[in-house]
Structures are given as structure tokens and as C-alpha cells.
Amino acid sequence: MSKFLLLTQREIQERLGQKGFWYMLVLGPIVVLLLLVALLKAADQGKQELSVLIADPGQIMDHRLMAQEEKNIHYYFLDDYLELNEFERGKAYQEFDVLVELNEKVLNNKKCFVFYRDQLGLDARIQLKFQVERRLEELIASQHSNLSEQAFRQIKQGIIFDFRDLQDPKNEAKEANAWAGFVLGAFILFFVGLYGMTIFRATVREKSNRIVEVLLASVRPQQLMLSKIVGIGLVALLQLFGWVLLLALGFVLLRQTLFLDVLDPSNWGQGGPERLNPLSTLVFEQLNLSFLFLHFVVFFAASFLFYGALFAVLGARSGADADGQQFLLPLIFLVSFGIFAGIYAIYYPHTLLSQIFAYLPFSAPVLALISLAKGVSLAVYTKILLSLLVLVVSALLLLKLAGRWYKNSILKF
Amino acid sequence: MIKVAQVSKSYQRKLVLDDVSLEVPKGQIFGLLGPNGAGKTTLIRILNQMASPDAGSVSFDGQLLSERHLPLIGYLPEERGLYKNMAVRAHLLFLAQLRGLNKTTAAQNVDQWLQHFDIQDWQNKRIATLSKGMAQKVQFIAALVHQPQLLILDEPLSGFDPLNVELIMNEIKALKAQGTTIILSTHNMKSVDEICDHAALLHQGQILAQDTVQNLRRTHAKGRIFVRFRGHMLSFANALWTDFTLLEQKETEAGLFDCVLQIRGERSVNDLMRSLQDHVAVEHIELLLPSMQEVFVDLITQKENQDV
Secondary structure (H helix, E strand, O other), rough: HHHHHHHHHHHHHHHHHHHHHHHHHHHHHHHHHHHHHHHHHHHHHHOOEEEEEEEEEOOOOOOOOOOOOOOOEEEEOOOOOOOOOHHOOOOOHHOOOOEEOOOOOOOHHHEEEEOOOOOHHHHHHHHHHHHHHHHHHHHHHHHHOOOOOHHHHHHHOOEEEEEEOOOOOOOOOHHHHHHHHHHHHHHHHHHHHHHHHHHHHHHHHHHHOOHHHHHHOOOOHHHHHHHHHOOOOOHHHHHHHHHHHHHHHHHHHHHHHHHOOOOHHOOOOEEEEEHHHHHHHHHHHHOOOOHHHHHHHHHHHHHHHHHHHHHHHHHHHHHOHHHHHHHHHHHHHHHHHHHHHHHHHHHHOOOOHHHHHHHOOOOHHHHHHHHHHOOOOOHHHHHHHHHHHHHHHHHHHHHHHHHHHHHHHHOOO | EEEEEEEEEEEEOOEEEEEEEEEEEEOOOEEEEOOOOHHHHHHHHOOOOOOOOOOEEEEEEEOOOHHHHHHHEEEOOOOOOOOOEHHHHHHHHHHHHHHOHHHHHHHHHHHHHHHHHHOOOHHHEEEOOOHOOOOHHHHHHHHHOOOOOOOEOOOOOOOHEEEEEHHHHHHHHHHHOOOOEEEEOOHHHHHHHHHHEEEEEEEEEEEEEEEEEHHHHOOOOOEEEEEEEEEHHHHHHHHOOOOOOEEEEEEEEEEEEEEEEEEEOOOOOOHHHHOOOOEEEEEEEEEOOOOHHHHHHHHHHHHHHHHO
């Protein structure tokens, strides 16, 4: 076995031998699931009261939505086109908060615009989208196929809801999907920060107990550093896989217990579910999970190499005087910066700053996953691949540089 | 075996090794001596290729020292550490494999050494549960488990109780008998006197002296002679005349004396024997050589006086 593999294997074995790893593996997803359930329950309490006007010139929806409407959202129908200016300024329309514009070909082109006066909460967006989409699906299924709604939903293409601010109608959507992508990106940085600290501590420990002197008589410092980053990175990835698996299982359980699918006939007569399942709709139907997960892994690996090198160098610089530890705080700020850049990009996706953030190695993972979750065109996807390339090249350059810093620092006591 | 030629090394503009040259003969125990901060650790790190010299070269068996020689070198650093959560056997296996042994050979060697030191019972113990002395033994095994041709031991006796010091000294001698070349860096001059064949004294990055231990001691001999005789002390003192000064005397039994003399001028042991032969019965006579401790102090003092 090569020395690199041997060192990597030791790192993995050490982490897997720690009880903390297994506790975190099981408890982490449980906490996340509990938080999500609490979030949805809380969302039921303080809902945004909304009046929604649906401009339906083709009378496609036949003046009705699904049977189980949300009490906080009131829908009204207009059997005609409505100019945006008129909706914005017309006296008759001031009582409406939202305009849903259904063109006559919506059943074919599967796209509708949603204009709002004030920023819509995530829950309101999901509810609105859910209600309108279900009704349209019902219509498509009944008019264009012999399939049941349930069977149709298995094979359907999602309807694109383009949420736009009335004050800025050309602005693109800031949808729930973007937040889902943000959560995934933040997960990357969370795990990178968490396991980056593990790299830092492991390096400090090796240095302070002087095993490093024995190791360096057999391997090159760069090899030692890289094996530590890769070993701990693989453990982090393993934990992430575990989380994803347990969270997916949790979602399935939630869907079958708390958030029943009311369109599934087998659930009829079981007593009314507490509410429809916008969460599972988002997770299971609106997000391309396998596509997202693939990119999640790739961006995680590249980010981990990038940040891991920095954490290792700081560990190597930390001696008895702990001078390297002073640099930990700025590094943690850098990790946090990625998260804030993500939030900024959700609200202002087309600013120059958002474009820059997309290519910065510190924030690229979050922004890429936000874009990917929203759904990307070829042009946007090319930009994401370019940002990945920048991240990978930066990580490789940093690893090379860090290897030199690590070598110069690790034997200074 | 090892030839260090005009090696210099600086750290942050401070010259740590200054044109150092030395030769370590094959199959010998070479004492690398010097006060703290003399540059021993830096030289050892260069031999282990943890650092590279700014100038000069190091050769191993006539070849320029390179990474492929690492499996032929064993190293026990002064500041030792082990992974506290690993079991003894697993740790030794890990280090043996890092030194280039395959898993099977590594396992065979580890088991053999555990048996040799009669510590098979420790094999599943975590390092954290071992006493300091036990951990030192594990570290000693780790340095030689891959059967190196060159073994570099930096203060190998520190932390051991007298019994284990004896054990380790015997192991070092046994390794030499098997043909292993050993570089021993130590402050324990008694061990240098006892087991080193050659020695070099490093001071402020420079080699002050290097030779066989016997030659170093002879070179720094102070002209002291030990004499054991039967007879009268007065006769003995009269026979010395002005050529020898009596430094110490002790009557070990009635009429039997042990004395230490200082030679004055150009006199020799033979001159002393000729002076004594008609006055006392000499049982033992020996030119006293300084210990390596005295050689060490002598050389450093000379150097510091020169610098002043």
C-alpha cells in the first residue's frame, strides 16, 4: 500500500473509531428533521394574509382551485388580461397583493408569471405555487390523458412559476428552490468548517506530541498534509452521505405520516391531513435531487481541498505560542462569508457582486447550488462549470503553496 | 557509510550548520556530541531528509542521499510521540509499513520485536494507557522494526530507568554486532565512553573534533598515571623526585597503595617505571585517559577561550 493511502487510511480509521462521529451521524439528521417540522408548524401559525388575483383570460381554471385551499390566501379570478400598470396603479386592484398571470397556453407552455407588491414569504410562495400547480395538473391530466392525477404527477413536467416584484417586473425569480440550493451550499460550508477544524486540531496534535518528527522521516510533508485533508474529507463525505440517507428516509416518513399527499386516493378517508405537503413537494418534485447531489459532491470535494489546505497550514503554524490560532477566526469568517454571499445572491442575483461571488472560491459552492436548484440553462450551467474550474484550480494552487508553508512550519516548535 | 561534505544550513539568516564535514564508518557506533543548540538536530534532520542543506552534500554508501534511502534508515527522535488512540501492535505495523515494509513482513517483524522485548501482552493496549517507559520501548522498536542499515538515535536513553538503560545499551551493541551502523546523539557521556567507536563534537554549527573515541581521549590525555604498589609510601615519594607530582594516594590494605601522579615535563610511563623499580613493587601502572565528558568540556572550553 502506498504511503499516501496508508496515512489516509489511518486518518479514516481514527475518525471512525470516535464515538462523536457516530453520534453526529445519527443525531444530526434527527435535529435537522425536527427543525424542519417545527419550521413548517410555525409557518402554519403566523401565515401571511394574501389576496391573490388570478388573471385567467381563457377561463382555464374554471374559477376554482383545489378543494383544500389555504385559509390565509384568498383567490379571486379575472376572466381577462390585465396590464401590469393597471394592476399596479388601478384603484380596483389595490386590494390585491398578488397577480397570477395565466396565459391561454399555460397548459402547453407550462409557465406562468406571479407579480407581487410586497416580498412574499417562502411559505406563501410554496402554498400559492402548490395550489395553482395542482389545479393545472388536474386540468392537464383530465383534458389530455386518461391517467389519474396521481399517475400523471409521476411523469409530469413541472410548471414554471416566475415570481416577479411589481417594482422590478423584469427581475428573475427568487424561489423556494433557490433557498433549497442555499441550504445545500450552506451544508457544504458547514461541513467544510466543521471538518476543517478537525484537520486543524489533528495537525496541531501531531505537532505537539511530536509524532510528526517520526512521520516525516518516512513521508514528505506535502504527502502528510494531503493525506490528512483527503482522509478527513472522506470521513466528512461519509457523514454527509449518512445524513442524506437518513434525511431522505425522514422525508419519506414525514410524507407518509405528517404530510400526507391528498391527491393520492389511498390516503382518502384517513382523516384530514394537517395540511398539504409543500415541503415534500419541494423536495421530491421540484428539485432534481440526483443532479443536485452530484454537483453537491463535486463542489464539496473541491471546497474541502481548498479550505482543508488553509486549515492544515494554520495547524502547522500553531506552535506552543499558538500564533497560528490567531488566524483561525479570519478563516471562519471566510467560511461564513460564503453563506452571506449566498443570501445576497438570492435577493440580488443579477448584480455585479453576485457575479463576482459566483467565481470566488469562498462563495462559489453556495452560489452554484442556488443556481442549480433554481434550474439552469446551458449558458448558466457553463458559468457554473467555469466557477467549478476556478475553484478546483485555486484549490490545487493553494495545496501546492500550502504544502510549502506546511513544510516550513511543521518542524518549528 | 555516511559522508557529510561541507554542509551548511541557515534558518532565518542564522547559520545553524557551518561547513560541516564528517564520515560515519559502516558497522560502527558514531557519537554525535554537542551542547544544546549546536546543530545536531538540524544535521540529523538533513540525514533523514526532513531538511535539505543550503550547501554541501550527503552521501549514503557512496550514492547521493535521496528518498530511496529512507527505508534503509531508522530514526528515534529526541522528542518522541505516538498516536495515543492506537493500539501498540497496530501503531508499530503502521510505522513499519510507512518505512516501506509490506504488511506480512511488517507483521512478522513487529511480532518478533514484541517477543524479543517480552511485551506481547501490550500489543492490544492503547498507547495512552502505557507508562512513559513502556511508550519509550515501543518507540525504540518503531525505529528499528524495518531492520534499517543506518539507525539514528537521538537521546535514546532519556526517560528510561537504569534497568532499561542497560537493556537499550545492550540492544544497541547487539545491533552493531549485526552490522547496523548507528549514529548516537546524546548528552550521556558515559554511554559514549562505553559504546561509541567514533565521535564528532559539534559546537555552534562547526565540527570541533572527530576521530575514534580512543584517539580523542588519547589526544586530550593530561599526563596522569595510576600506580598500584606494595612498599612504603615514603620510598615511593622519594623515588618520584621532581619529575612526577603525587596527586592522590590511598592505602587500600596494609602496605598496598593506589596513587595518581601527574607527569611533569617530557617524562613518560617508562621513566616512572625505571624510577620506581628499586624502591617499591609495582603491581599495576596505567596512563589515565580522560573520559569523553572531560574531552567534551575541554574542547568546548578551548573553543570559547579562543573566541574570547
